[in-house]
Amino acid sequence: MVEAFYIFLLVATILVLAAAFSSLIAFRFGAPLLLVFLSIGLAAGVDGLGIAFDDFALAYMLGSLALAVILFDSGFGTSIYSFRVAAWPALTLASVGVLLTASIFAVGAMLFLGFSWLEGLLLGSIVGSTDAAAVFFLLRIGGINIRDHVRSTLEVESGTNDPMAIFLTIALVEVLASGEGFAGLDADFLMLFVKQMSLGLLFGFLGGMMIVWTLNRFTSDRSLAPIFALALALLVFSFTGAIGGSGFLAVYVAGIYAGNRRMFARESIARFHEGLTWLAQIIMFIVFGLLATPSQFPSILLPAVALALFLVFVARPLAVWLSLLPFEFTQQETGFVAWVGLRGAVSVLLAIMPLIGGLENGLLFFNTAFIIVMVSLLLQGWTIKPVAEKLGLIVPPRMGEIDKIALDLPGKSTHELVSYRVMKDSPVLRGERIPRWAMPSLVIRDGKSMRYQYAGRLQEGDQIYLFVTAPYIRLLDRLFASRIPVEADDEDFFGIFTVSPSRPATELDAAYGPGLLSAAEQAMTIAELVTQRSGGKAEYADRVRFGSVVLIVRDLDDQDTIRSIGISLEPVEPATSLPIFINMREIAHRVRDRLRHYRGKPVKEGGVEAQSVE
Known part of the structure; x- marks a missing residue:
């Protein structure tokens, strides 16, 4: 045995x-x-090595x-x-x-x-x-x-x-x-x-x-x-x-x-x-x-x-x-x-x-x-x-590689201890300052530890330890990872034009509507409109259909406020030629565009202050 x-x-x-x-x-x-x-x-x-298991x-x-x-x-x-x-x-x-x-x-x-x-x-x-x-x-x-x-x-x-x-x-x-049989599927089944x-x-x-x-x-x-x-x-x-x-x-x-x-x-x-x-x-x-x-x-x-x-x-x-x-x-x-x-x-x-x-x-x-x-x-x-x-669903990354370890502190401390390895081409390596609300305490360089005050300028490969409150950790992520700019190949995803998020949404409606805004939405800015239609919180790369175009969130600041919005003028290339996988709003848009086509009414493609993407 x-x-x-x-x-x-x-x-x-x-x-x-x-x-x-x-x-x-x-x-x-x-x-x-x-x-x-x-x-x-x-x-x-x-049927392989012969281990019999049938329990x-x-x-x-x-x-x-x-x-x-x-x-x-x-x-x-x-x-x-x-x-x-x-x-x-x-x-x-x-x-x-x-x-x-x-x-x-x-x-x-x-x-x-x-x-x-x-x-x-x-x-x-x-x-x-x-x-x-x-x-x-x-x-x-x-x-x-x-x-x-x-x-x-x-x-x-x-x-x-x-x-x-x-x-x-x-x-x-x-x-x-x-x-x-089917008699067993009675009300007790639902209960x-x-x-x-x-x-x-x-x-x-x-x-x-x-x-x-x-x-x-x-x-x-x-x-x-x-x-x-x-x-x-x-x-x-x-x-x-x-x-x-x-x-x-x-x-x-x-x-x-x-x-x-x-x-x-x-x-x-x-x-x-x-x-x-x-x-x-x-x-x-x-x-x-x-x-x-x-x-x-x-x-x-x-x-x-x-x-x-x-x-x-x-x-x-x-x-x-x-x-x-x-x-x-x-x-x-x-x-x-x-x-x-x-x-x-x-x-x-x-x-x-x-x-x-x-x-x-x-x-x-x-x-x-x-x-x-x-x-x-x-x-x-x-x-x-x-x-x-x-299908064009891969979102271009905002940040490059990041090496982070979060460590627990005893008790009910309001701070957390976070360790980052300084990556090549990261903003902090290019001279960006660590914010005041982060408290760096220790730097490990070439196997030797030293206080942050005596470490001098951070170098690639340094391991730095900081005390920070949990909500701000993701902001430090951007500081210790290299930011990836939008490449020319990403224009298909983010659109070839940008529009100022602070412009009134009514200008957008006049150009690509009209009549697509509710009474409450007419008083909003374009950023507020995108945020509202994104469920109350906009995320990087969120896409919102508006009339004949799609608005894409290109960038946000540290407070998650929209800083840049792209416009795709040809946003909906069908994933398939079959009329499947389209939602109710898309069906309504296609019916409306078809009716406009039959009536000979052109769809406007301008009117909003736009800039070419650099």
């Missing part, structure tokens, strides 16, 4: 190390990292635990501003979008696999949600710099659509196992959904408060803080699930609340959970890879691949378009959201449910979902950045 334990531990450790080392190769060649983890599990499984119940428990850790970390790293900006479109995608995806996909399952409608709906629910681990990894680590509005929508959707997919899967498994989501939201919020309160009261040992946070997060997850709520929604909400409050040892907790999330992803994908039997795939390979392509090119795009129709997304942005619908470990986790529930086609559900996940990670995971570039 003891020898068997050591052998098991040895094999498990080797697999985890192989996954960790393979990540370095994946980073170098741009391979979808989660596909690499899954492939290692397949290679070590029964579906254990795999489900391990996967659920790992997913809870991933969702808490995902919420912990989501700013409340990002959530507020993306809440409505993301939650619509996470609820209506999942239901639409599952329903449309059910048609394909009936066609390619001969399933009944309920069986097709079950398989659609299994693959209906995007994978939080895959989406967060690709967007946060993959170097894809897109508009915050689009990025936040994708991140919040991936974190909130799992509860909907899990609920639909479990409910449909119970309905099919009972043999009641169960309301109960799970309501309890998940309530106890997620209360759980987040509990985590913050507990960590701010027990500040004696910093090394215990990450353990407290992890244990309390799992307490929220398990307690909410035990009383009939959605534990996955609760742990995600708790992460959002805790991550946006001042909390003891916050940086230590963030670093700990970042590493733990990597471990959770590796274990989850390897376990699911071990669980699969590739020798069973050939018999269903063609219909499963056809279903994967149907999901990628039909079901997901239609569901996303219909869900985002009321919101201000361009055709390119909606198309990108539709493409970033990666299926991952959550779909494999849910595919275990038909087996646990004893359904007749349980193994068929699992193998089909597994192949769909492999195709999704291979096709979408490898092409997300090229697709973003093709």
